[in-house]
Amino acid sequence: MRHQLPSARSTRLLAAGLAAGLLLAGCSAAASPGGSSGSAGSKGGGSTTLSYLTFETPSLTTSFWDTSIADGEKAVPGLSIKKLIAPSTDRDAYAKQLQASGQFPDLLQSITPSTFVQAGLLKPYDQSWVNANFLLPMGNAYKGKVYIPPTNSQIIPMVFYNKTLFGKAGLSQPPKTWADFMADCAALKKAGITPIELGGGDPFSASMPLTGILSADVLGKDPNWLQERYAGKVKFTDANVETAVAKYRTMAKNGYFEDGALGVKYADSITNFTSGKAAMYMMGSWFLGSVPKDHADDFGAFMTPTDDGSLVVPFAVGGSMAISAKTPAPDKATAFAEAWSLDPANYKALIEGDGAFPMLKGKTLADYNVTVSQVFKDSYAYVTDQNTKVSSIGWASNDDAMPSGLNDAYYAASQALFSSDDVAGQMAKLDSAWNAATR
Amino acid sequence: MTGRVRRQRGESALGAIAVLALALYALFIVTPVLMSAWKSLTDENPLLAHARFVGVSNYTDMLHDDALKSSLTFTLVTALAVTAVANAAGIGFALLLNKTSLSYRVMRTVAFLPQVLSGVIVGFVWRYILAQDGVLNHLLLSTGLIGRPVTWLGSPHLAMFSVGLVAAWVLTGFTTVVHLAALQSVPVELYQAATVDGAGRWARFRRITLPMVAPGTTISVTISLITTLKLYDIIAALTSGGPANSTQSTALYIINLAFTDDRFGYASAVAMLLLVVSAAIALTVTGLLRRREVDL
Numbered sequence: 001m002r003h004q005l006p007s008a009r010s011t012r013l014l015a016a017g018l019a020a021g022l023l024l025a026g027c028s029a030a031a032s033p034g035g036s037s038g039s040a041g042s043k044g045g046g047s048t049t050l051s052y053l054t055f056e057t058p059s060l061t062t063s064f065w066d067t068s069i070a071d072g073e074k075a076v077p078g079l080s081i082k083k084l085i086a087p088s089t090d091r092d093a094y095a096k097q098l099q100a101s102g103q104f105p106d107l108l109q110s111i112t113p114s115t116f117v118q119a120g121l122l123k124p125y126d127q128s129w130v131n132a133n134f135l136l137p138m139g140n141a142y143k144g145k146v147y148i149p150p151t152n153s154q155i156i157p158m159v160f161y162n163k164t165l166f167g168k169a170g171l172s173q174p175p176k177t178w179a180d181f182m183a184d185c186a187a188l189k190k191a192g193i194t195p196i197e198l199g200g201g202d203p204f205s206a207s208m209p210l211t212g213i214l215s216a217d218v219l220g221k222d223p224n225w226l227q228e229r230y231a232g233k234v235k236f237t238d239a240n241v242e243t244a245v246a247k248y249r250t251m252a253k254n255g256y257f258e259d260g261a262l263g264v265k266y267a268d269s270i271t272n273f274t275s276g277k278a279a280m281y282m283m284g285s286w287f288l289g290s291v292p293k294d295h296a297d298d299f300g301a302f303m304t305p306t307d308d309g310s311l312v313v314p315f316a317v318g319g320s321m322a323i324s325a326k327t328p329a330p331d332k333a334t335a336f337a338e339a340w341s342l343d344p345a346n347y348k349a350l351i352e353g354d355g356a357f358p359m360l361k362g363k364t365l366a367d368y369n370v371t372v373s374q375v376f377k378d379s380y381a382y383v384t385d386q387n388t389k390v391s392s393i394g395w396a397s398n399d400d401a402m403p404s405g406l407n408d409a410y411y412a413a414s415q416a417l418f419s420s421d422d423v424a425g426q427m428a429k430l431d432s433a434w435n436a437a438t439r
Numbered sequence: 440m441t442g443r444v445r446r447q448r449g450e451s452a453l454g455a456i457a458v459l460a461l462a463l464y465a466l467f468i469v470t471p472v473l474m475s476a477w478k479s480l481t482d483e484n485p486l487l488a489h490a491r492f493v494g495v496s497n498y499t500d501m502l503h504d505d506a507l508k509s510s511l512t513f514t515l516v517t518a519l520a521v522t523a524v525a526n527a528a529g530i531g532f533a534l535l536l537n538k539t540s541l542s543y544r545v546m547r548t549v550a551f552l553p554q555v556l557s558g559v560i561v562g563f564v565w566r567y568i569l570a571q572d573g574v575l576n577h578l579l580l581s582t583g584l585i586g587r588p589v590t591w592l593g594s595p596h597l598a599m600f601s602v603g604l605v606a607a608w609v610l611t612g613f614t615t616v617v618h619l620a621a622l623q624s625v626p627v628e629l630y631q632a633a634t635v636d637g638a639g640r641w642a643r644f645r646r647i648t649l650p651m652v653a654p655g656t657t658i659s660v661t662i663s664l665i666t667t668l669k670l671y672d673i674i675a676a677l678t679s680g681g682p683a684n685s686t687q688s689t690a691l692y693i694i695n696l697a698f699t700d701d702r703f704g705y706a707s708a709v710a711m712l713l714l715v716v717s718a719a720i721a722l723t724v725t726g727l728l729r730r731r732e733v734d735l
Contacts, residue, residue, distance in 0.1 A: 263591065
């Protein structure tokens with residue numbers, strides 16, 4: 001009989017074989033931690049393929065990444081780049097997931113180096129190359145080494161304002177002191193204008209006012225505050241911090257933010273502000289890329305005011321890509337990263353679309369062949385001028401970077417304080433989260 | 440071939456399938472649980488190659504973790520509320536749809552649709568509905584029922600309510616189908632006899648329908664509870680746990696601990712806690728409902 005049922009013995013063997021196969025498949029799928037996904041010599045002719053983690057935004061589109069990668073590949077013969085796209089703008093979280101599954105990319109765009117350096121996952125750049133090319137060579141250095149070329153910087157947050165709406169409320173110029181700022185908010189509200197737009201539905205966006213106030217009031221007076229927090233010399237529950245945070249609570253309590261602000265998504269907050277639904281918007285300088293070109297002159301910007309009117313610029317030097325310490329082709333990875341980081345075409349896209357402030361040595365805005373608004377030029381002046389620059393709390397990627405996970409706790413506190421008077425309680429939670437994260 | 444030999448071969452084949460099923464269960468369920476249990480005794484960090492054995496310190500840390508306590512509270516309250524609402528609605532819909540015509544069969548399929556949709560899609564769709572300028576607010580504003588948009592996802596209490604509402608909507612598809620299947624096995628003669636005896640609608644429902652669908656209710660309630668206790672995808676897409684972590688379920692907290700805070704070891708300990716809590720609740724509820732089946 002040709003088509004008879006398999007014997008019990010062969011069925012058992014088949015079952016055992018299947019189970020063994022599945023077990024082996026399961027085992028082989030779990031790559032070792034720290035593995036790199038790149039493959040040297042994976043193509044014919046000695047070419048190398050390296051993986052590159054990117055992220056997309058309305059400004060940094062698929063087309064931007066593809067073009068910039070193609071240009072970088074041309075600069076490094078024999079190199080092929082496999083683009084990976086983070087599923088959200090949180091590159092750090094995705095890079096960690098890739099690392100946990102043994103697929104840590106060879107190149108990683110705009111991640112926070114401190115988290116990964118502690119695990120020995122990143123390779124530092126040659127300091128002489130960094131010194132030769134960038135205005136602030138140590139701007140985002142971590143423990144004395146540069147892991148991401150300091151190609152550009154941001155001010156986080158700036159206070160953008162609508163000049164027309166200010167005029168309608170009888171305000172002729174932006175506020176200088178905190179008292180002026182509060183008086184202007186009151187005047188705008190009285191005139192029936194929403195004083196401040198807040199995209200509180202996205203946690204990072206909800207934290208912008210608090211970041212502005214803390215950077216101005218706390219780091220403005222003590223630029224080493226974050227380092228001292230690491231050393232345990234200061235705390236969030238200190239009186240000066242709570243006083244600063246109480247200012248944010250006052251703003252929320254007085255109704256200076258948009259109605260239902262915690263339900264407004266970040267993308268909608270941009271539309272609301274640019275379409276004239278609110279007079280001010282506290283956001284990172286990348287908002288400059290969203291200023292409507294047809295009425296850009298309606299918009300101006302100033303720094304979060306301090307009590308005495310002194311100027312404090314919450315500053316963060318970002319940059320391009322980090323290089324995996326475990327990449328199979330470090331020379332080619334470095335050559336690609338350096339070529340990408342100096343490519344003027346990339347700067348043009350980053351400046352015009354993402355409002356990035358370029359940090360290349362010996363260049364002016366004109367050298368990048370960009371078309372930017374007056375508010376961009378005025379804002380860039382805060383970067384190039386001599387003034388008090390402090391780390392933007394939660395955004396610095398240097399030694400002032402907050403420990404892993406703290407940003408989420410910080411964002412949650414910002415949202416909680418929108419409707420809770422318990423400033424001390426929220427700050428105690430932050431201290432507790434900091435202690436857990438640094439234990 | 441004799442019948443006895445055929446029977447023996449059939450039993451052997453079944454045995455082999457059982458072995459395969461057990462192997463798969465061991466590979467994909469038991470092994471990860473055991474690995475998680477082991478990791479919960481370490482300080483594993485996803486970025487580091489090596490982890491240290493830390494004993495039960497992850498478990499003692501949980502005693503002082505306020506974020507864990509609030510996520511557990513949210514999860515338990517949501518699970519109970521969603522289970523109650525989804526099952527009550529499921530019985531209601533099942534009674535309405537317990538007809539044999541084509542239109543009712545189509546409606547049954549429609550009722551089950553939410554259950555087959557991916558949680559992420561459900562979350563995104565409802566985010567558009569419940570947004571500040573979403574469909575629901577437009578509808579309520581245009582009918583004059585509200586004067587200003589409601590922040591369904593923007594205030595802690597309303598966001599918790601919204602998450603519960605969406606989870607209940609999804610589960611109602613499942614509970615409807617389970618109760619419908621149970622209802623269709625109730626002999627019509629019972630109702631006819633009760634009607635002859637003068638029993639009204641409520642009496643028939645209380646004395647016939649509820650006892651007869653009780654086994655289905657036990658399954659439906661237990662699975663609803665377990666599903667809601669591990670709720671993650673809908674919340675991740677709908678609120679990301681916000682605002683101010685008010686809708687952070689324990690499952691979402693575990694993911695955040697592991698991949699944002701780099702605390703795999705601690706996340707594993709919390710996962711073990713969730714496993715134990717879920718198992719305890721499921722066993723208790725199943726036991727209570729089975730006892731109730733007998734009482735009814």
